[in-house]
Amino acid sequence: MSSTVWTQARRAARMNPSIIREILKVTEKPGVLSMAGGLPSSDTFPVDALKAACDTVLSKNAKEALQYAASEGFAPLREWVAERVKALGMNISPDQVLITSGSQQGLDLVGKILCDQGVPVAVETPTYLGALQAFTPYEPNFTSLETDEGGVRPEAFGRLAHDAPGTRFAYLLPNYQNPTGRVMSLERREAVMAAAKAAGVPVVEDNPYGDLWFDEAPPPALASLWPEGTIYLGSFSKVLTPGFRLGFLIAPKELYPKFLQAKQAADLHTPGFNQRVVHEVVKNGFLDQHVPKIRAIYKANRDAMAEGLRKHLPEGCEWQSPKGGMFFWIRLPEGFDAMALLPLAVEAGIAFVPGAAFYAQSPDPRTMRLSFVTLTPELIADGIAILGKVLREAMAVVDEPTP
Amino acid sequence: MSSTVWTQARRAARMNPSIIREILKVTEKPGVLSMAGGLPSSDTFPVDALKAACDTVLSKNAKEALQYAASEGFAPLREWVAERVKALGMNISPDQVLITSGSQQGLDLVGKILCDQGVPVAVETPTYLGALQAFTPYEPNFTSLETDEGGVRPEAFGRLAHDAPGTRFAYLLPNYQNPTGRVMSLERREAVMAAAKAAGVPVVEDNPYGDLWFDEAPPPALASLWPEGTIYLGSFSKVLTPGFRLGFLIAPKELYPKFLQAKQAADLHTPGFNQRVVHEVVKNGFLDQHVPKIRAIYKANRDAMAEGLRKHLPEGCEWQSPKGGMFFWIRLPEGFDAMALLPLAVEAGIAFVPGAAFYAQSPDPRTMRLSFVTLTPELIADGIAILGKVLREAMAVVDEPTP
The missing domain is CATH 3.40.640.10 (Type I PLP-dependent aspartate aminotransferase-like (Major domain))
Structure with missing residues (x-):
């Protein structure tokens, strides 16, 4: 009965579960260093300023604010x-x-x-x-x-x-x-x-x-x-x-x-x-005082990730060091498929988002997105070392001559 | 140029400004007793409890909450x-x-x-x-x-x-x-x-x-x-x-x-x-302590409005005293048009919402909605007295034989 009584809109039929949502579920394992989500560093949240402002608003303008x-x-x-x-x-x-x-x-x-x-x-x-x-x-x-x-x-x-x-x-x-x-x-x-x-x-x-x-x-x-x-x-x-x-x-x-x-x-x-x-x-x-602090933290993180990538990524990987924002975008050598690599990476202890999720059409399976704003520079260094290891191992497989 | 570059969706063409929005604009005059909006009494907002809760959340779980x-x-x-x-x-x-x-x-x-x-x-x-x-x-x-x-x-x-x-x-x-x-x-x-x-x-x-x-x-x-x-x-x-x-x-x-x-x-x-x-x-x-306080306030307001309506509304008006909620619904005698009455009512110092706004099809022009939760019992009594006067004056015009 219930499966016939609810007819969904044509448009609802086109809505699919978010790929990122599914990916983040996969990566939410204890001990996994996640460079997948786009979560800002919670160390940057101005808790004291917000707490004081909540108090001011509820002391001075509660009736209007509520x-x-x-x-x-x-x-x-x-x-x-x-x-x-x-x-x-x-x-x-x-x-x-x-x-x-x-x-x-x-x-x-x-x-x-x-x-x-x-x-x-x-x-x-x-x-x-x-x-x-x-x-x-x-x-x-x-x-x-x-x-x-x-x-x-x-x-x-x-x-x-x-x-x-x-x-x-x-x-x-x-x-x-x-x-x-x-x-x-x-x-x-x-x-x-x-x-x-x-x-x-x-x-x-x-x-x-x-x-x-x-x-x-x-x-x-x-x-x-x-x-x-x-x-x-x-x-x-x-x-x-x-x-x-x-x-x-x-x-x-x-x-x-x-x-x-x-x-x-x-x-x-x-x-x-x-x-x-x-x-x-x-x-x-x-914000004139606060945002520069966020910039400094993220810049140090970006530098840590850039250094890790230079050290650990196998030859043939392509990326640019971003001048701002939250993400590195990596293109793997021919033959790689970032989606197929993800379970291996999570198993090894790190997570990323396969780039294919971000294409409206013709996804490039060789791409991946790494966020540098959630982890500390130390953990970023650890994570990229693991990513390098996963990629080099996968490369060995890719390069193996088909029997 | 700009009027040709933005083609709106077919669906946007069907969106019209809210009638209530337009009505509330008309009624937002200083000194007008408004029974139009469905605003809960701001006296019922639990300011202290919310203030304490904001403080608790930002003291104990700020990173997760933000x-x-x-x-x-x-x-x-x-x-x-x-x-x-x-x-x-x-x-x-x-x-x-x-x-x-x-x-x-x-x-x-x-x-x-x-x-x-x-x-x-x-x-x-x-x-x-x-x-x-x-x-x-x-x-x-x-x-x-x-x-x-x-x-x-x-x-x-x-x-x-x-x-x-x-x-x-x-x-x-x-x-x-x-x-x-x-x-x-x-x-x-x-x-x-x-x-x-x-x-x-x-x-x-x-x-x-x-x-x-x-x-x-x-x-x-x-x-x-x-x-x-x-x-x-x-x-x-x-x-x-x-x-x-x-x-x-x-x-x-x-x-x-x-x-x-x-x-x-x-x-x-x-x-x-x-x-x-x-x-x-x-x-x-x-809520088990708080909601009964809201009920008591709204019930007293409802009573004040019911009494005012009994006293002041001309014969031929129909309504029921609501057993809860926020609104009285009035049906005026034949020949009345609540929308046409609204400017006269606002001029006289009170506001309501013409009922026609609430029909998907075939609006009944004789209806109006009165909210009893925003004003105090005293102001409700004053407001309904004014409404009665406006209606009786309009009735005199409606009843006048066409020359």
């Missing part, structure tokens, strides 16, 4: 965001800021407002798996944009008219991309946004990692180069805490009312308490 | 929910509980998992506007279930096979329904669920107000009568605080994985911090 609130978000936080993104070259009004329940919700709202069944959406190759998951229920056809180590290639936009006419938008992560870690140069940004504009393909810019630079800040936001053609997504998860689920979406004025309606239908509003607490923490420049 | 967390929700809170709903006759496993960002998100996930374009969804007449807003983007065809003062009529289910074949589910609010305030008797519940089962139409049961009873607890949940054919939605907004945006969804086991996938894509997870704080507050029976 009541239903505006779907747009807490006005002073929206103003803070509008001011903050000036440093990225963006000149926007607080009226364009929608506070979201993490930037993942921004992706869901983008899917709801912009995706239709069978209509193309262009994504980088590879790209953030969570975005594919957020858009998939709305049934777009994903089309892959050609990329190189500088990010998406401008020519890719010109080809969309032929390969994927009517592309609704291009989803881009210009800063320390998940999963590749790469950053787009200013020249590339200008060429890409000019090409997007010429092709009439607007852009959804996702920027969770932009603050996590090591030596120099990344170039201005894509949104600064084509403001009326770009939706910008930001997050407090990497600079403060993911546990408050706080992000924001900046929409061109003509689109804002639709996002607001979708937001209201989705969850009425993001918790007003959380918004007030975070505003209390950030309003007087806290 | 980190990314499971999409299913905080395990001890899921266990608490499974235990709590036993009082409603529900015997479920914590594995069936999904913590949501308010029960509004539960409605959005129901839409995503179960609604398809053109496929019927049955709703009460009238029903909660926020549910219509949550389902609408997924493009169902709403079909109205016949109701009387005892709630939805069992015969309505038998007619669905003819009038709306393939109805995906029926959305029902058995306890102190928004907007009518009515509660379904045990006999009616049994008849309705038997009819639903016989018709093969599963049920989505929304229960935000069930704890707000005045003289006796409502009968068992609909979900207790047909567990494998019912999705149940609950909320902490009315018994604790709406500002934490915390609700839950209980799904039949076969559907749970799809809800989990949809939840993960929507916002990864509900804030772990909020879940731990609320669990800290409720885990040792706090």
Whole structure:
């Protein structure tokens, strides 16, 4: 009876369990050094500042903080965001800021407002798996944009008219991309946004990692180069805490009312308490002191991983040292399959995410993603030594002549 | 350029600004006594308990509370929910509980998992506007279930096979329904669920107000009568605080994985911090002391409004005194239009929501919803006196012979 009474939506049939979710389950074994998840180091969470802010909000504005609130978000936080993104070259009004329940919700709202069944959406190759998951229920056809180590290639936009006419938008992560870690140069940004504009393909810019630079800040936001053609997504998860689920979406004025309606239908509003607490923490420049500390920790971790990879990875592996963010992206020599290697690696005591999970189409089985933000430099060194051993052993097998 | 570069989804074209939102804007004038919004009395928010719980969580479990967390929700809170709903006759496993960002998100996930374009969804007449807003983007065809003062009529289910074949589910609010305030008797519940089962139409049961009873607890949940054919939605907004945006969804086991996938894509997870704080507050029976206080306040408010209505409303107005919840539902005499009256009422100093907003089809222009939980008994008395005056003046105009 029960299996016939529930008919699911066509769209639900397309939803599949997250590959990462399955992978993380496999890797959650005691004693395994995990470089799989994208969890920020919990040592960076500003516990004392948050505790003081909770106390202040509940002492001074409890009734307002605990009541239903505006779907747009807490006005002073929206103003803070509008001011903050000036440093990225963006000149926007607080009226364009929608506070979201993490930037993942921004992706869901983008899917709801912009995706239709069978209509193309262009994504980088590879790209953030969570975005594919957020858009998939709305049934777009994903089309892959050609990329190189500088990010998406401008020519890719010109080809969309032929390969994927009517592309609704291009989803881009210009800063320390998940999963590749790469950053787009200013020249590339200008060429890409000019090409997007010429092709009439607007852009959804996702920027969770932009603050996590090591030596120099990344170039201005894509949104600064084509403001009326770009939706910008930001997050407090990497600079403060993911546990408050706080992000924001900046929409061109003509689109804002639709996002607001979708937001209201989705969850009425993001918790007003959380918004007030975070505003209390950030309003007087806290991030200017706090984020440099996160950068220093992650830079030391990055260095430890870079050194380990140089020491331990067998010849033929390819990677670049990221200039910010959270991830190394490794390409293994021909014949390797990172997914097949994962159980061996977990058995040996380390975990990574096979890169195939991050492709909308034509996955490259030789790729893997390593996070350097969860473990300490010492454990990273240990973990990479183990990874090197696993790869060298696998290589021996790969190189063995077939009998 | 910008107006051509953004092509919205077909579904976005169906999203309209919330009527209530527009109405609340009209009514937000200084000095206006608002009985329009469904805001719980902020005097009932347990500020001290929440403050202590924030402190405990950030002192004892800060790293876990501030980190990314499971999409299913905080395990001890899921266990608490499974235990709590036993009082409603529900015997479920914590594995069936999904913590949501308010029960509004539960409605959005129901839409995503179960609604398809053109496929019927049955709703009460009238029903909660926020549910219509949550389902609408997924493009169902709403079909109205016949109701009387005892709630939805069992015969309505038998007619669905003819009038709306393939109805995906029926959305029902058995306890102190928004907007009518009515509660379904045990006999009616049994008849309705038997009819639903016989018709093969599963049920989505929304229960935000069930704890707000005045003289006796409502009968068992609909979900207790047909567990494998019912999705149940609950909320902490009315018994604790709406500002934490915390609700839950209980799904039949076969559907749970799809809800989990949809939840993960929507916002990864509900804030772990909020879940731990609320669990800290409720885990040792706090609600057993706290909710009776809310009931006592709301009951006194209900009494004040009932008395005011008896005294001041002109003959021909119909209403019932609700046995719980937050709302009175008034039907005005023939010839009245609540929407047309609203500006006059606001001018005179009070606000309500015209009932037409709550109908999926064929709105009844003579209806209005009055909330009794936001104002004090004294202000309710003042407000209803003003409403009576506005209605009597309007009646004089309605009764005037056309020249």
